[in-house]
Amino acid sequence: MTATTAQSAPSDDTESTYARACRLIETELGGRRLAPEPRTWLDDLAHTRRHKTAFITAVWNTCFPSSVAEACWVVEAVYPHLNPDGRCTDAALTAAWNILEPNAGTWPEQLQNERRRFTNNCVTRALAEANTAVADHA
Structure with a gap:
């Protein structure tokens, strides 16, 4: 008995080893891929x-940092x-609170609580935007 290998398509050099192995299995055994590469x-x-870039952009747009650098510091800290x-x-x-509101310790407690809730909402919203942006472009 002689075994032969059916070639479905010529292999190109840009195809990954995983893709070549899957193609061979698909051709030889009639199988199909169950998982991505x-x-x-x-x-x-x-x-x-990509996620950090989207997160920096979202922090800049929603949390009102004093500069883009501060938005970067927030993301790196978070x-x-x-x-x-x-x-x-x-x-x-x-x-995030420690970077966005460094002098908060001198404020009245009620103002600190209000600003902290505001900051928490902003950071949470910015993270959700970043997650969505990265998921949309995946």
Whole structure:
């Protein structure tokens, strides 16, 4: 008995190893792909950069920082405190509060509470916008 390999289409050099293996399995066994190509560390890095850029833009548009640099500082301070699903935690909101309102300790308590709620709403809304922007362009 002789085994032959059916070639469905010529292989091009831009096709990934994963895609070539899937094509061979599809051709030889009549199978189909159940999962997309695995992500690489470079894909994750690109996704993180897109998300941070969208988050900076959203912070700039919704939280009223004093400068774009301050919006960047907010994102860098908040990012390590996001939960695994990319949602705000209390630590993330506190980090944003400390950058956006550095002199809040001198304010009356009622004003601090009002401004903190406002800041929390702004950061939460900015994060939701960033998540949506990245999901829409994935």
